[in-house]
Structures are given as C-alpha cells and as structure tokens.
Amino acid sequence: MRGPECVGAPFEAVAAGQPFYEPSLYTVKAVLILDNDGERLYAKYYDETYPTVKEQKAFEKNIFNKTHRTDSEIALLEGLTVVYKSNIDLYFYVIGSSHENELMLMSVLNCLFDSLSQMLRKNVEKRALLENMEGLFLAVDEIVDGGVILESDPLQVVHRVALRGDDVPLTEQTVTQVLQSAKEQIKWSLLR
C-alpha cells in the first residue's frame, strides 16, 4: 500500500443550502512561479483541482494574462483566490480556494518571497533563481507541505534550508560576520 497522495482539502456542504467548509489545515492549493512570458519556472499543485499538466498549463496561462499587467496583489479567477507578487522578471503566485482567508495566503506568499530574496541576496530575478533551483525547491518544501502551511517566518525557512555556506555555526564566524547577521535580523524584524 502506498503512502498518502497529495491530499486535497476536504469540503462538506451543509444541507441547509449554505455551504460550510470544514475547518482544515489544508489551505494552499498551489504555488507557482512564472517568468516574464508566462512560462512555468516552478509549479507545485497540492490537490486535484487541475489534475493533468495540460490543464495546469492552461490555468497558468489564464492567470498570467489576467495579472501581469496590473500591479495589484490579489484577484479571483476561475473561482479560486490568487495572490501574487512580481519582481523584475518573475511572478510569484499562491492559489487557494475562494473561501480561504486571503491574509493567510498572503503570509505564505510573503514568506516565500522574503526567504528567496534572502537566499539570493536580494537578487530576485530569473537567472539567479535558475542557478539556485535547489534552494527554491527546499524553501517551498519548508513553507508548504502537502497543502498545509508549515512555516511563515522567512528567517526560519532560510535557516532550515541551510544552503552551503550560509549556515556557518556561530562560533566559527568572525566578529564582523556575527554583527552583520545580527543587523540583518533586526532589520527584518522591524520591516515586518
């Protein structure tokens, strides 16, 4: 017997006619990163809303067309809430059902974006991302697991991803390095 598949969010409709969604930890349906032309750079779907790759690509094309011109962060497309952020030549999307708390989805998006910008040393653009795909994979794995939000603090995510060279233990760093990382931490906590 195999392990559990990508689990989907369980829904239940109450007979009174008003659908009431079962409280559940499964909040994220998909995380996508597209480039300037709407081509897929990274995509992870956590449930069966778009089961085949063809449908997924059609969906991505659709949301890209609707969102890459405007600058707003949030939209409702195909009955799903889409929160997004763009930077230079990358577009980040987090997809959830229309009944999900939009602020939760925003926190996932912000966490993803902030962790990536730390890992790529503020250079969040396509080339840098492609060179550090393994960091991206690990980061997303640390943020969302099977549709459940695992972590929302970008510092924690970066710490856990622990890319080569980033996570030198404290005792081995020089004094300036320690001060530098302390400054970074303070700055990040003020920004939030």
Next chain:
Amino acid sequence: MTRLFQSNDQTLRRMCYLTIKEMANISEDVIIVTSSLTKDMTGKEDVYRGPAIRALCRITDTTMLQAIERYMKQAIVDKVPSVSSSALVSSLHMVRMSYDVVKRWVNEAQEAASSDNIMVQYHALGLLYHLRKNDRLAVSKMLNKFTKSGLKSPFAYCMLIRIASRLLEETEGGHDSPLFDFIESCLRNKHEMVVYEAASAIVHMPNCTARELAPAVSVLQLFCSSPKAALRYAAVRTLNKVAMKHPSAVTACNLDLENLITDSNRSIATLAITTLLKTGSESSVDRLMKQISSFVSEISDEFKVVVVQAISALCQKYPRKHSVMMNFLSNMLRDDGGFEYKRAIVDCIISIIEENPESKETGLAHLCEFIEDCEHTVLATKILHLLGREGPRTPSPSKYIRFIFNRVVLESEAVRAAAVSALAKFGAQNDDLLPSVLVLMQRCMMDSDDEVRDRATFYMNVLQQKQKALNAAYIFNGLSVSVPGLEKSLHQYTLEPSEKPFDMKTVPLATTTVSEQKTELAPVASSKLPEKLAPSRQDIYQEQLAAIPEFQGLGPLFKSSEPVQLTEAETEYVVRCIKHTFASHMVFQFDCTNTLNDQLLQKVVVQMEPSEAYEIVQYVPAASLPYSQPGSCYSLVRLPEDDPTAVSCTFSCTMKYLVRDCDPNTGEPDDDGYDDEYVLEDLEVTVADHIQKVLKPNFAAAWEEVGDEFEKEETFALASVRTLEEAVNNIVSFLGMQPCERSDKVPENKNSHILFLAGVFRGGHDVLVRSRLALADGVTMQVTVRSGEETAVDVILASVG
C-alpha cells in the same frame, strides 16, 4: 539511491528527500530507503530530521508505521520546532490512511499544543481537531481549554475560530453562547488575520441580527481603507456578502465603498460597485451606472457576469429605472465578451422585458440589434423565440419581420430554423401580415437544410388553412407531453397493432419546469463534468410502478404529487406519501423508514379509511423494514365512478405491521414477533391531485381551440379573503393549475384582475379557467371553465364552490 545517502553534503541529502517524496507514488521497493530515513530521523543533525520525517511518512504504510511509531511520538514532542511541526503535519497526512494508529498519539499532540512556537501550536491544534472531529463533546472541550488558555499563534486562532463557528452551526447554538463571545473577542486581536477571520465567521453565520453584525461590519469598514490590497479585497468581498442579506447594515460603509470604486485593483472596484448597487438608493443608480461603464472593459469576464447579475437584481428593485439600465446593458452587449457574459446580459434584458411591460419595445429593439451580429447560436435562437412570442403583440409587429427574415437568409441552420418558427407565429397572430409571411415561407421552402424546409412546409400548410384552432395547437402552444413518455408510448403502440389511432391523451404530460433559481453571485469554478440529462421524476415513478405486478393494468401514470409527510420529524417511524393518479385509480405510495435500531418491521401495510365513496382495492405490503433502510408499501384505490365530481376525500391512515425485537448491535431479530399499529396523520386528496399543470404560452388561442361546447360559468363571493393577491394565490394552490400569461402577478393598486389558469384533467382533457376577480369589500370571483369534457368542468366548479 542509497549511495546518495552516504554523501555528507547537506543540500544533496535534502534533495534526496524531495525526490523520495515525489517518487512515493511510483516506486515499489522502499525498504532500503526506509532504514536510511529512519536513521536520519533520529540522528543528531537537526537540519535533516524534519525533512526526513516528512519523506518517510510519504512512503510509509500501515505496517511500517507501527514500526516507527515510537520515533514519531518522540518527534512530536521534540523541542526543536521544525521536527515537531514536521511530525505533526505528517501525522495529519497519515490520518487518512491509518486513523487508528495516529489516534494513539493524541496525548503527544496535546502536549505539543502547549508549545511556544506559533506553527507548532497551529499544527497540533489542527491534528487534534481532525482526530476528534466526529466527537462533538471532545471538540467542545478542546475549544474551551484553548480559548481560556489563550494561544500566541494567529494561525491557531484562525483555526479555532473556524472550529467554533462550525460547532455553533452544528449545535445551532444561540448567539449568547461562549463560543460566539470568543469569536467576537477575536475581533480585537492584534493580528489582522485573526480579526478578519472573526469578522468573516460572524458574517457567514446564519440567523445573525444586525446588532450582532455591527462590530464585524465596523472592523471591515476599517479594512476598506487599508493600504494593503489583499485586506481591502477581503473586506469588500465580505461586505458584499453581508449586503445580500442585510443591506441596511452596510449603508454605514457607503462612503468608504465609494472611495474604492476608483481603486486600481479592478476586482476590488467591481465588488465595491456591486455592493453599492445592492444598498444604494434610486437616485444614486444613475451615478453608479456611469462609473461602472467607464471601467467595465477592463475587468475580467467573471466579474462582468457579477456586475450584470447585480444590475438584474437592481432592475427588479427599481423598475422605473429600466431605461437607464437597458441602455447600459445594450452597450455592454456591443462590447467584446465571452459566451457566459453575453448570456447573462441577454437573460437580464429578457427578465426586464418580462417584468416591465413598458420596457418591451426598447428591449426587443436592443435584442434585434444584437442578433444582427451574434456569434452564439444558442443566444440567437433564444432571442428569436422570444421575438416570436412577444413581437406579434406589439403595436407595430412588421418592423421585427425584417430582422427575423434576415436571420433566415444569413445565418446557420439552427438559427434559420428558429427564425422560420418565429415568422410563423407572426403570421398566425396578425392577419394583415399573413400574406407577406406566406410569401416569405415559400422562399424558405427552398432552403438547403432539411429542418428549415420541413418547418417552412409545415407552417405554410397550417397557416393556409386559416383556422384559429389549428394555429393554436400547432404554432403557439407546443408539445405539452414529456418527450421520453411520448417515445415510450409510441413504441408501445407499434408493438401492439391496434385499430384505434394513436391517442395523444395516453401520453403522460411534461411537468412544468420551475423558474430558474437565482444563481449565487460569487463566481464558481467551471464544472469539469458534462451535465447528463436526468430522466424526469415522473418517468422514474412510472417505471417503478410498472414493475409491480399488481399495477399492470392501470394504464399510463397521469400525475405524481409531491411527497406529503404523514409523521412528525423526530418520531420512531417516518412515513411520507406520494399520490399517483391514473385514469380511474389512484395509487398511494408510502415511503416508510424505521428509525429504531432495536426493531425489525415486517409485512408493513398502511390501512386507509376513506371518508367519501372511494373504494380500497388492494394493498401491496413492504416485506421488511430494517433499521434506517426506507421501504415502500402501496395501496390501490379505485375512484368513485357514479359521482365523478366527488374528487376530494380524506383518508385516515394507520400503519399496521409485524414487529420483531432485535439486537441493536447485530441486527439479528428474535424468533417471534407481535402485531402492532401506529397511527399516522390524515391524508387529503384534493382536486389538485387530478389536474396536471400545463403552461399555455398563448392562452387566448388555447381558449378558442377548446371551444365553448362545455363552458360553464359561476360567481362566488370569497368573504374571508381581503386582497386580490391572496385570492389569486389561494385559487392557484387549491386548483393546482398553471397560471398563464403571467396572470398570477396582480399589478399594484388595482381593484380587478383576470386570472388565466390551464391544466389537463385526468383522462387527458384540457381544462382552462378564466377567472375575473373584483375587490370591493371582499373579493367576488366570476369563474368561467372550458374543457373538452363535461366532467372536468363540473368537477372544477363543484370544488371551488
């Protein structure tokens, strides 16, 4: 794969875990990998432990799970938050697979819930809820504990709010329960996420009064002016939902909403406008329409449909504003847009035309202009059908003929066929146009498509006869029988050769369709499955009854009523009755459910005592009724032949059965049983059970067709009725006939009204009722009844009197 594990490179090892997770669905042989993962899981490197746990749980199955159970329990209560979180989330994924094993870890999860880390709290709470979901008491205890102890995690708070509102809904708890207070206190939490979740939960609760909504609405109002677009969007969307049920509660936010109309995010602007449309007053409608038209081209199709639906609701609220809205809608029709969008607009225009007779000319003109250049066949045919129905009655019908004939020349086959039908209707109703229509029809007979030629020839012949009755039957009021039923009857007829010609009256009638329900305003995800045409309810019953041998000789099923409950909701036995009417019999189908799990009922029969001359012929018992499995028993009753007008009757019903006690756990019955009976409520059979509703789109033509051979008229005084609407509703529900020509709507401030009703009486004869009502110190009613058969007329008049 194992070689890769021997590498010391962190990143490589972590990527291995990811690969394992992805391959979990395809690879068969995981034993090797499992041991390495287990080693990593309990190893010293914290960085590996979390991901190792998650990877391991992806590939594990129930047997292996028990082997690593010990490690999982340790991991859940581990001090390192990433390990604990990973273990909790993985346990959640595995609940689906092996609930029993995971259930044993409840205590560890409970301990983890008191951790300081915000994510661990959230995950522990989620896992505990999923494990205890079915036990309401445990859930409420858990809620009590956590609401009192207070959590730090905003995610956990959101989860708690959802659980609390779910619990409130299930227990239908009043709004003074501590759960509701908890949700309300969350409105003052310092995290916006929690505040929003609380406001959203309060808004979604059914039966919320305006006073309870007020704090939630004020919080949402604050969000409307937030700099974060997501917050504004969330607030506006929730306010939109509030406005659907309590528009007055939202009026306080009107000013903020107007500011949002010019928001750069078009979704927010649309939602703001539709909310304002619901709560705005008549004077602000013009201003709002102008603002919408300025940006409607920039918003997505789904939102355009939302706007159109809001406008449609507004049209019903303010009928005087129809000209402004009609202009706006026709402009939108001219723009580009998808099929759903155009269809929504067309439906909106049609509903305005139907509700508001003053707007008919302009509406039809706009629709004609639309079909000149419409690429959607479905819409074109729908509009042509409407033109055919309404056009002949306008003051100058000839101007529509040009539009329709252009369709015949220019368009596709389906549209051409629809245009021919519409032309025929013009010809049938307007005698001065008849010669020109006949000429046009002649041209249509040369068309290249079969259907168009067939229709043109058919209509030509009918029109050339110049008989009103034929026109009515074939052109105006189409086939009133159900198509699957017709197919079956014809098939039956061809199998048994007979001297008599085929009698349409033996075909069961199509039940009239109910008006479409208002669709929800939030756009829904498009359905992926194609919709299958379900057989109508009547056809299903016909098949079920035909399967019972005792009912073979009854003939076709005429009508089945809606189910009538014969017991209260929470009684031991739940019984409901469906009345099936045949040509000279009635069959009562009793659907019984036994809700006692320590009894088994057998040989269940419902004995009936009629009050009038009905004769009980036979009972067909239900063989056995085990716990909570519904079964049906039937009673066959012959209708009184000597007095055909005695159609209504009351039956007192008693359910008689043989009951055997049985063991509630196994369902094994005892060997002996005893007879018992259970009294049910009385069952009424009224005149409505003998009549099937039939909609006649053109009542006047049908009236002429039936003829006045059996026409009778009587006047009644309804002393207890005060208003015309009440009288109309009473008559419609009592007789069970279909109101035609929208005559069930009484215009305001009128003292007299004419009600047209149509139906088919048992036996297949059309029955038409024209009732003149006058309001003057009580309601007087003059009823004229026409039918093809004298009995039907007598029955109606006798029952009204």
